[in-house]
Amino acid sequence: MSVSLMTAACPREPDAALYLHRLCKQYRRQLVLKDISLTVGKGEIFGLLGPNGAGKTTLMKIVAGLSRPDSGELRLYGRDASGERPELKHLIALVPQENNLEREFTVQEALLAYARLYGLAKPRQRLERVIEEFSLGEMRGKQVGVLSGGMARRLLIARALLGGPQLLLLDEPTVGLDPDVRQELWVMIRQLAAAGKTIFMTTHYLEEAERLCGRIALLKAGRIVAVDTPAGLTAMAGAAGGDRREPTLESAFLRLTREERA
Numbered sequence: 386m387s388v389s390l391m392t393a394a395c396p397r398e399p400d401a402a403l404y405l406h407r408l409c410k411q412y413r414r415q416l417v418l419k420d421i422s423l424t425v426g427k428g429e430i431f432g433l434l435g436p437n438g439a440g441k442t443t444l445m446k447i448v449a450g451l452s453r454p455d456s457g458e459l460r461l462y463g464r465d466a467s468g469e470r471p472e473l474k475h476l477i478a479l480v481p482q483e484n485n486l487e488r489e490f491t492v493q494e495a496l497l498a499y500a501r502l503y504g505l506a507k508p509r510q511r512l513e514r515v516i517e518e519f520s521l522g523e524m525r526g527k528q529v530g531v532l533s534g535g536m537a538r539r540l541l542i543a544r545a546l547l548g549g550p551q552l553l554l555l556d557e558p559t560v561g562l563d564p565d566v567r568q569e570l571w572v573m574i575r576q577l578a579a580a581g582k583t584i585f586m587t588t589h590y591l592e593e594a595e596r597l598c599g600r601i602a603l604l605k606a607g608r609i610v611a612v613d614t615p616a617g618l619t620a621m622a623g624a625a626g627g628d629r630r631e632p633t634l635e636s637a638f639l640r641l642t643r644e645e646r647a
């Protein structure tokens with residue numbers, strides 16, 4: 386099957402929350418990201434999918450400003466973000482895959498410490514706002530180390546929102562969580578997007594991507610092989626034929642990301 390790069394209802398660059406053009410990243414001699422071009426509109430829930438080692442976390446880190454691209458363009462809300470960008474610091478927040486909360490702190494202390502570390506104005510006011518929005522009131526005195534996986538994840542997202550970012554980067558937000566908690570987080574993510582936040586997320590759960598994401602980019606060995614809606618990607622797999630079963634996002638994922646191995 387030949388792979389075409391499809392782009393469904395791609396937002397125009399001036400309106401974009403995130404704009405990437407021919408972005409490349411190399412680690413030692415390995416080219417990890419190759420000519421990544423992508424536009425994510427404001428308020429979108431956009432999924433970045435791909436097999437292990439495809440480059441998802443590397444791309445997340447670059448967008449978050451934790452790593453620099455070697456070449457290419459990166460713009461956030463119309464502003465250049467490929468180099469030093471202190472003025473964009475509060476526009477964007479990354480919720481990492483691993484729980485990096487200080488276990489000895491209480492929920493309240495963890496939030497306050499973060500607000501102070503990032504020099505946020507009115508830290509107590511911000512703290513109270515996220516505690517209310519994330520229903521953390523009963524947990525505020527609890528030690529972080531005793532929180533359930535779901536509560537810790539909720540706290541990580543609340544912490545990321547303290548600075549009022551417009552673009553939220555979620556790296557595998559529901560990994561290791563039970564189905565109930567996962568669904569709770571989906572509701573929360575949808576509410577954030579409905580409130581105007583842009584969500585750029587990675588996940589290995591195709592059902593999650595299908596339920597949450599308006600559009601998905603499939604990354605394979607550092608290259609984007611397709612960008613489309615979940616339905617568009619599924620249809621692409623169906624159109625390729627060769628399989629009598631009903632096409633699914635999973636079959637699309639497997640086809641498109643296994644292509645060159647065949």
Ligand SMILES: Nc1ncnc2c1ncn2[C@@H]1O[C@H](COP(=O)(O)OP(=O)(O)OP(=O)(O)O)[C@@H](O)[C@H]1O
Pocket residue numbers: 412413417435436437438439440441442443444
């Ligand atoms: N700091 C680093 N130094 C050298 N190579 C790295 C570094 N970080 C990542 N890589 C390599 O870059 C490639 C992409 O890794 P990355 O973690 O971005 O993939 P991923 O799609 O997030 O994978 P996963 O789904 O397993 O989390 C891999 O080959 C990895 O070994």
